[in-house]
Amino acid sequence: MAFIFALLLAIMPSQDIILTSLENYNSVESYSVTLRSKSDDSNEEIRYYYKKPGFVRMEFIKPYKGAVLVYNPSKKEVRLRPFGVFKSFVLTLNPDNSLIKSSKGHRVDESDIGALLKVVKRLKDGGKTKASGEENVGNRPVVVVSVEGEKDFTVNGIHRYILWLDKKTSLPLKVAAYDMQGELIEEVLMDDLQINTGITEDFFDL
Numbered sequence: 001m002a003f004i005f006a007l008l009l010a011i012m013p014s015q016d017i018i019l020t021s022l023e024n025y026n027s028v029e030s031y032s033v034t035l036r037s038k039s040d041d042s043n044e045e046i047r048y049y050y051k052k053p054g055f056v057r058m059e060f061i062k063p064y065k066g067a068v069l070v071y072n073p074s075k076k077e078v079r080l081r082p083f084g085v086f087k088s089f090v091l092t093l094n095p096d097n098s099l100i101k102s103s104k105g106h107r108v109d110e111s112d113i114g115a116l117l118k119v120v121k122r123l124k125d126g127g128k129t130k131a132s133g134e135e136n137v138g139n140r141p142v143v144v145v146s147v148e149g150e151k152d153f154t155v156n157g158i159h160r161y162i163l164w165l166d167k168k169t170s171l172p173l174k175v176a177a178y179d180m181q182g183e184l185i186e187e188v189l190m191d192d193l194q195i196n197t198g199i200t201e202d203f204f205d206l
Helices: 002-011 015-026 113-125
Strands: 030-039 042-051 055-062 068-072 077-081 091-093 127-137 140-149 160-166 172-178 184-195
Touching: 015 113, 015 127, 015 140, 015 160, 113 127, 113 140, 113 160, 113 172, 127 160, 140 172
Parallel strands: none
Antiparallel strands: 030 042, 030 184, 042 055, 055 068, 068 077, 077 091, 127 140, 140 160, 160 172, 172 184
16 A cells, blocks of 8 residues: 555655645644644644634643633634633634734634635645655554745745645645745644534534
8 A cells, every 4th residue: 555655655746745735724624633734933733623614622731721712613703711610701803813823923813724725725836746655643644745935935934744635535734834045934734633623503602
């Protein structure tokens, strides 16, 4: 099986790998994952749930343990329970509120895998893509793909992505973003990714 996959990589243009990932994501109705992100100034861990067309639930593990955030795309509002022990204390916020943006400025309404892949595609369209081999992330086999802007082309300050794409689903299980100087901006591990989990909209109430 590994030989067949390697042969397909050799035949298939590298750019098609990102398009396949986007196409496969289009068939995903919901998913859950544990996000572990790190950079030079932050270390975050979140249990993340998503349901199309844009429902989000984040259960914070580190930092702000016990905090819960939900986003309703119909109301375009965020509900935040910042303290796990005070379940009745809930804030209603706009998704562009700086209080609820990530350390790297990511908005909750642009936080799903699809939003990431769209940014990767923009960089691909102005750069080059290369599949560089196979590895394992956790117990899942992946193909490693590099997407780099031509010359000084960047998207949102990102000049290069390295993606570890699940060989079964083509969805990312790990992503690293770099700036023009080759410095790491952020690395995100997507642990225990489960797709089409059957979660209902009431799970995103708070």
